[in-house]
Amino acid sequence: MRFGPLAPDEAEGAILAHSLRVGGRMLKKGLVLGRAEIAALTAAGITRITVARPDPGDVAEDAAAARLARALAPDPAGAGLRIGAAARGRVNLHADCAGVVGLDADAIHALNRIDPSVTLATLAPLTRVMPGLLVGTVKIIPYAVPGAALAAACAAAPGAIRVHPVTRRTAGLILSEVAGQKPGVSEKGRAAVETRLRALDITLAAAAAVPHETAAMAAALSALPGEIALILTGSATSDVQDTGPASVRAAGGTVTRFGMPVDPGNLLFLGEQGGRPVIGLPGCARSPALNGADWVLERIACGLGIGPDEIAAMGVGGLLKEIPSRPQPREG
Numbered sequence: 212m213r214f215g216p217l218a219p220d221e222a223e224g225a226i227l228a229h230s231l232r233v234g235g236r237m238l239k240k241g242l243v244l245g246r247a248e249i250a251a252l253t254a255a256g257i258t259r260i261t262v263a264r265p266d267p268g269d270v271a272e273d274a275a276a277a278r279l280a281r282a283l284a285p286d287p288a289g290a291g292l293r294i295g296a297a298a299r300g301r302v303n304l305h306a307d308c309a310g311v312v313g314l315d316a317d318a319i320h321a322l323n324r325i326d327p328s329v330t331l332a333t334l335a336p337l338t339r340v341m342p343g344l345l346v347g348t349v350k351i352i353p354y355a356v357p358g359a360a361l362a363a364a365c366a367a368a369p370g371a372i373r374v375h376p377v378t379r380r381t382a383g384l385i386l387s388e389v390a391g392q393k394p395g396v397s398e399k400g401r402a403a404v405e406t407r408l409r410a411l412d413i414t415l416a417a418a419a420a421v422p423h424e425t426a427a428m429a430a431a432l433s434a435l436p437g438e439i440a441l442i443l444t445g446s447a448t449s450d451v452q453d454t455g456p457a458s459v460r461a462a463g464g465t466v467t468r469f470g471m472p473v474d475p476g477n478l479l480f481l482g483e484q485g486g487r488p489v490i491g492l493p494g495c496a497r498s499p500a501l502n503g504a505d506w507v508l509e510r511i512a513c514g515l516g517i518g519p520d521e522i523a524a525m526g527v528g529g530l531l532k533e534i535p536s537r538p539q540p541r542e543g
Contacts, residue, residue, distance in 0.1 A: 212263055212264070212265055212266060212269060212353055212354065212355055213263065213266065214262070214264075215261070215262070216262075217260060217261075217262050218258060218259065219244075219253050219258070220249060220253065222249060222252075222260060223245065223246060224243065224244065224245075225243075225244055225264050226241060226243055226263040226264070226265070226354045226355075227239070227242045227243075227248075227260065227261075228240065228260075228261040228262055228263050228354075229260075231252075231257070233248075233252055233255045234251065234255060241299060241354060243271075244262070265354070266355075266357070268357060268359070269358065270356055270358050273297035273298065275329070275351045275355070275356050275361050276301055276349045276350070276351045277297040277302055278361060278365060279302070279329065279331070279361065279365055280294050280302040280349045281294070282364075282365035282366075282368070283349070283370070284304060284372060284373070287307070290370070290372070290374065291307050291308045291373055291376050292304050292305065292307055292346065292372070292374060293307045300350060300351035300352065300353075300354075301348060301349065301350050301351075303347075303348050303349075304345070304346050304348070305344060305345055305346060306340040306341065306344045306374045308374055308377070309340070309342065309376065309411055310339075310340060310374040310376040310377050310513050311337045311338065311340065311375050311515070312333065312334050312335070312336060312346055312372070312373075312374060313336070313372070313373045313374065314333055314373075315368065315371040315372075316336060318367055318368035318371040319331055319371050319372070321367045321368065322371070325360055325363045326364070328351060328352045328353050328356050329351060329352075329356055329360055329364045330350045330352065331348070331349050331350075332347065332348050333346065333347040333372060334346055334347070337510065339410070339505075340374060341410070341412075346372065346374065347372050375513040375514070375515060376513065377411050377512045378514040379438040379511065379512050379513075380413055380414060380438065381415075381436065381438050381439070382408055382413055382416060382438065382441055383416050383417045383418070383435035383436050383437030383439075384401060384405075384418040384435075384437075384442075385418075385419050385421060385428060385435060385440070385443070386401060386419065386420045386421070387420075387424075387427075387443070387454070387455070388423060388445045389423045396445065396497070397445075399497050400497045403496060403497050403498060404418075404441060404492070405418075406499060407496075407505065407508065411512050413439075417436050419431045419434075419435060423444060424454065425458045425461050428442070428454065428455070428461075429459075429462040432458060432462040432464070432484060432489070433463070433484075438487055439490065439511060439512065440487055440488070440490070441489075441490050441492055441508075442455050442458070442459075442489065442490070442491045443496055444492075444494075447493075447494050448478050448480060448493075450469070451466060455480060455491045456469060456480050456482070456491065459484055459489050459491075462484050463485070464483055464489060465482050466480055466481070467481055467519065468480060468481040468482075468518070468519050468522055469481075471503050471507075471522045471525060471529075472522075472523065472525060473502070473506065473526070473529035474503075475493065475502040475503065476495060476503020476504055476531075477503070478494065479493050479504050479507060481507065481522070488511045490504065490507055501531055501532075502531065503529065506525060507522070
C-alpha cells in the first residue's frame with residue numbers, strides 16, 4: 212500500500228485517504244475514486260488529493276474482511292452464527308441462537324499473529340449469548356492487505372468460532388424449606404431461577420416446595436419433570452453427606468462434586484439422577500447476580516461436558532464481584 216498526493220486526473224482507481232466535501236456531496240475517506248468522483252473534484256477546482264494505492268496482490272478491506280469471516284464460519288447456520296455485511300473493513304458475527312461461545316483460542320491467537328492489519332476480536336470462551344448478540348468482529352485495519360497475509364489468516368482458523376446452542380430445554384426445581392423460614396424465601400428463589408432459565412430459553416417445567424428432609428426431597432426429585440434437575444436448599448449445604456446431596460443418592464442418583472472454587476457459588480454440588488444432570492444450587496442463586504452456578508448451568512444446558520476438572524479450572528477468574536449486601540463479606 213502506497214500513500215501520497217496526486218492530481219485528481221491521476222487518481223482514478225485510487226483510495227481517498229481523507230474525507231472531502233465537493234459541492235453538495237461528501238466524498239468519504241476510503242472511497243475508491245471513479246470517473247464521476249474525478250470529474251467532481253476537477254470541477255470543484257481541487258488540484259491535489261491524498262490517496263492510497265494498493266500494491267499488486269493486495270485485497271481491499273471489505274473484500275478481505277468478508278473473506279476472513281467466511282473462513283471463520285464456513286457454515287454459519289451450523290455454527291449458530293449470522294455474518295453481517297462488510298463495511299469499512301469490518302464484518303460482525305452475531306449469535307443466531309441462545310447458547311455459549313465456543314472458540315479455538317489457539318487458532319485465533321495464530322491468526323492474530325500473522326499480520327497486525329488482520330484482526331479478530333471475540334467474546335471470552337463460554338460467554339452466554341442470546342440471538343443477535345455480537346460474538347466476534349473481523350477488522351481489516353488499512354484500506355487493503357497483502358493477499359498472502361489474508362490467505363494465511365483464513366487458513367489459520369477455519370471454523371474457529373461458533374455458538375454451542377442450548378440443547379436441554381426444560382428444567383425442574385426443588386425448593387427445600389426449613390422450620391421458621393422467612394416468608395417469601397422460596398418464591399424469591401423460584402423467581403430468580405426461572406429468570407436464569409428464561410435467559411437460556413429453558414422452560415421451568417415444575418417447582419416443588421418440600422420439607423428440608425432427605426426422604427421428602429428424594430421423593431420430589433424422583434417425580435420431578437425436566438431435562439435438568441435443580442435443587443435449592445433452605446439450609447446451606449455444608450458437606451457432601453448433607454441433606455441435599457443425600458437426597459440425590461436416596462433417589463438412586465450419584466453426586467460427583469461438592470464445592471467449587473468460585474465465589475459466590477462455593478457450595479454448589481453436581482450429580483446425576485435418572486439419566487439427567489442434577490445441580491445443587493448455592494444459596495446465592497436466590498440473587499440475580501452472577502455466581503458459579505450460572506457457569507455450570509450454562510454448560511450443562513448446552514450439552515457440554517462438565518466434571519471435576521472443568522469445575523476446578525473455574526478458580527482462575529472465579530473471584531466474582533464483591534457486593535456490600537453479603538452477610539459476611541470476604542473482607543471488612
